[in-house]
Amino acid sequence: MNPVSSFFHGVADRFRALPRWGRLVVLAVVVVLVYFLPILNPPVITTPDSDFGAVLFLCAMYALVAIGLNIVIGYAGLLDLGYIGFFAIGAYTVGVLGSAHAKVPLLLCIPAAMAVTLISGVVLGAPTLRVRGDYLAIVTLGFGEIVRLILVNADKLTNGNRGISGIPTPPSLDLFGVPHLVWDGFVARVDLDNQTRFIKFSVVDSIPYYWLALTLVFFVLFLDWRMQNSRVGRAWEATREDEDAAELMGVPTFRFKLLAFATGAAIGGLSGALFATKQQFINPDNFTILYSVLFVAMVVVGGQGNRWGVVVAAALLTYLPERFRDLSDARFLLFGLALMALAIFRPQGLMPARRNVRAKRADEETEVLEEGAAHA
Amino acid sequence: MDLLLSNFWAYTIGGLAFGAIYALIALGYTLVYGVLRLINFAHSEVFMWGSFAAVWVLLALGAKGATGLGLVAFLIIGFAAAMAVSAAVALGLEFVAYRPLRKRNSPPLIALISAIGASYVLSEAMGLRDKPFKWFGADDNLADYVGRPREASPLPLDVPTVRLFYIFDYHVSNIDLIVLGSAIVMMVVLDQFVQRSRLGRGIRAVAQDAEAAALMGVNRDRVIRLTFVIGGAMAGAAAMMYLLKIGVTRYNAGFLLGVKAFTAAVLGGIGNLRGALLGGFVLGVAESYGSALFGSNWKDVVAFTLLVVILLFRPTGLLGESLGKARA
Numbered sequence: 246m247n248p249v250s251s252f253f254h255g256v257a258d259r260f261r262a263l264p265r266w267g268r269l270v271v272l273a274v275v276v277v278l279v280y281f282l283p284i285l286n287p288p289v290i291t292t293p294d295s296d297f298g299a300v301l302f303l304c305a306m307y308a309l310v311a312i313g314l315n316i317v318i319g320y321a322g323l324l325d326l327g328y329i330g331f332f333a334i335g336a337y338t339v340g341v342l343g344s345a346h347a348k349v350p351l352l353l354c355i356p357a358a359m360a361v362t363l364i365s366g367v368v369l370g371a372p373t374l375r376v377r378g379d380y381l382a383i384v385t386l387g388f389g390e391i392v393r394l395i396l397v398n399a400d401k402l403t404n405g406n407r408g409i410s411g412i413p414t415p416p417s418l419d420l421f422g423v424p425h426l427v428w429d430g431f432v433a434r435v436d437l438d439n440q441t442r443f444i445k446f447s448v449v450d451s452i453p454y455y456w457l458a459l460t461l462v463f464f465v466l467f468l469d470w471r472m473q474n475s476r477v478g479r480a481w482e483a484t485r486e487d488e489d490a491a492e493l494m495g496v497p498t499f500r501f502k503l504l505a506f507a508t509g510a511a512i513g514g515l516s517g518a519l520f521a522t523k524q525q526f527i528n529p530d531n532f533t534i535l536y537s538v539l540f541v542a543m544v545v546v547g548g549q550g551n552r553w554g555v556v557v558a559a560a561l562l563t564y565l566p567e568r569f570r571d572l573s574d575a576r577f578l579l580f581g582l583a584l585m586a587l588a589i590f591r592p593q594g595l596m597p598a599r600r601n602v603r604a605k606r607a608d609e610e611t612e613v614l615e616e617g618a619a620h621a
Numbered sequence: 622m623d624l625l626l627s628n629f630w631a632y633t634i635g636g637l638a639f640g641a642i643y644a645l646i647a648l649g650y651t652l653v654y655g656v657l658r659l660i661n662f663a664h665s666e667v668f669m670w671g672s673f674a675a676v677w678v679l680l681a682l683g684a685k686g687a688t689g690l691g692l693v694a695f696l697i698i699g700f701a702a703a704m705a706v707s708a709a710v711a712l713g714l715e716f717v718a719y720r721p722l723r724k725r726n727s728p729p730l731i732a733l734i735s736a737i738g739a740s741y742v743l744s745e746a747m748g749l750r751d752k753p754f755k756w757f758g759a760d761d762n763l764a765d766y767v768g769r770p771r772e773a774s775p776l777p778l779d780v781p782t783v784r785l786f787y788i789f790d791y792h793v794s795n796i797d798l799i800v801l802g803s804a805i806v807m808m809v810v811l812d813q814f815v816q817r818s819r820l821g822r823g824i825r826a827v828a829q830d831a832e833a834a835a836l837m838g839v840n841r842d843r844v845i846r847l848t849f850v851i852g853g854a855m856a857g858a859a860a861m862m863y864l865l866k867i868g869v870t871r872y873n874a875g876f877l878l879g880v881k882a883f884t885a886a887v888l889g890g891i892g893n894l895r896g897a898l899l900g901g902f903v904l905g906v907a908e909s910y911g912s913a914l915f916g917s918n919w920k921d922v923v924a925f926t927l928l929v930v931i932l933l934f935r936p937t938g939l940l941g942e943s944l945g946k947a948r949a
Binding site: 318391394541545577581586 | 718721725732734735739740743745746749876880884887891919924925926929937
């Protein structure tokens with residue numbers, strides 16, 4: 246066992262050994278810390294070359310994307326290389342309804358975005374989920390690119406390459422200010438001049454958006470957990486492991502695949518909507534195929550099927566290139582090298598799903614038994 | 622509609638020429654898929670490296686301004702350089718990105734991640750090619766080769782467009798003829814090689830059943846290396862044709878072309894060599910007609926929509942999958 250995985254396992258074992266209240270306290274502390282991260286602005290971790298709050302917002306938003314794609318790839322085992330298409334549809338639904346053609350308030354735009362992406366997921370999935378494996382990958386890749394090209398070319402609806410600006414922000418409350426910490430080396434000081442208004446959404450401060458995104462992440466994680474532990478989650482697992490066997494056992498595999506696809510699409514749409522309201526300006530360049538590839542990398546790096554794993558991987562893969570911006574030119578090269586190294590040295594991902602680990606171990610045991618019988 | 626009808630043959634020949642390029646790249650995808658059941662995502666970068674190899678070699682030989690027989694010689698040299706470098710890059714790719722995974726029996730999705738990583742590395746290495754020379758202060762002398770690495774590099778060869786003969790109302794040019802002719806020659810040679818030679822039989826055997834082939838004494842690793850080399854060489858040839866057609870290349874030129882070529886491979890039935898050829902030509906022509914009918918900015922939409930529609934009715938592509946079973 247390599248040091249990385251023994252570290253993770255050690256931490257996980259410690260955590261599980263705690264009494265119930267202890268676990269809750271640890272979780273609460275972690276959650277609070279995560280919320281206050283941009284306020285604390287800790288040295289070493291903070292990003293010297295870009296706005297830390299904005300980077301954290303991106304981390305949370307991509308975590309949301311990864312949770313959605315994890316349902317498609319990790320649970321249902323469908324390789325979707327066009328996830329950016331749903332993200333783009335979500336963002337543009339908000340853009341078109343909220344700014345370009347109507348002035349619908351954001352709180353109505355977001356459910357609309359999710360509904361539109363859900364429908365587009367069903368429309369794309371219904372014909373294509375019948376083809377298996379690698380064909381699905383290329384069909385979805387094509388879909389992602391078609392969406393982008395339509396955004397470029399359907400001038401009247403999407404304003405083409407010029408994009409849509411003036412996308413509405415979420416409603417603000419503006420109750421009180423939260424002062425930031427400023428670090429002088431490793432000595433902290435409270436900076437009363439630099440405050441984040443709770444909770445006022447504006448271009449100047451990304452932190453309220455980060456809080457919003459983080460809340461959505463926790464909310465969706467909760468739904469995801471409930472879903473995976475239900476009949477639906479088990480049906481997905483059965484379909485992923487052996488589609489024919491599942492079908493024979495009476496699982497309507499096609500319907501469940503479609504459900505996974507549509508659920509994933511809706512979450513993609515939600516993250517796209519979040520992106521649109523944060524940026525307030527979107528154009529088709531935000532939605533190239535390369536992002537789809539990056540999303541898949543997040544899910545696989547995290548360990549497909551493990552919701553915490555993909556969240557951590559999404560945050561890391563977003564954060565690291567921003568943190569090391571001084572290596573800016575070479576960061577994609579390093580990213581590529583890291584992916585290759587990961588595939589070779591840790592093929593199960595940083596935090597593999599526990600169910601997969603168990604299944605693998607059981608498989609190995611059976612194999613040993615069978616070999617023993619053959620040699621006897 | 623009128624545009625297409627009045628220039629029907631121009632769009633057809635143009636589409637076929639592009640289709641030939643797609644088809645040659647698609648061969649690389651389909652060969653590797655047939656043998657390894659793996660989407661070689663980094664194949665597009667193999668193509669891109671081949672295109673730069675041709676540019677550099679022709680620069681080094683001072684090919685600019687050559688005419689007559691010299692031009693023909695430089696063309697052949699360009700093809701040879703691109704094919705050699707692409708084959709070498711493909712071989713290196715197999716060695717670094719895929720072999721270690723195969724040794725460990727990794728699941729296919731992990732191989733895809735490794736391929737994505739390799740693809741980033743190859744394309745970014747080209748996009749940053751001035752950096753190592755800057756450390757040695759040699760970048761000024763080599764400015765033609767490594768200067769402005771993110772910009773397009775032109776092919777240093779003046780190939781005059783000569784109109785040769787008519788096909789109905791379209792005046793076929795020498796470039797169309799070179800691209801289509803060399804593509805067809807290479808496809809026929811490859812097809813015969815895979816069908817008739819001993820090594821080709823090895824490829825088909827591994828594609829059909831790797832374990833049984835190994836038991837029959839086929840060296841699987843050697844066959845896999847061979848498929849990467851052949852696929853790479855075909856991508857190199859496609860790179861030179863691309864340069865002749867488009868005139869420039871850049872560090873990210875491979876990506877969209879690779880996606881298209883993979884689409885072509887799937888369209889024809891992945892794992893099937895003749896399928897890749899058919900898929901490439903169908904895609905090229907469909908795109909060309911699509912751009913005539915709906916405007917050139919819609920041509921990629923046409924290409925992908927065609928793929929979706931065909932997969933709906935023929936879920937394994939036009940000619941069906943399987944390198945082993947389809948006799949080719």
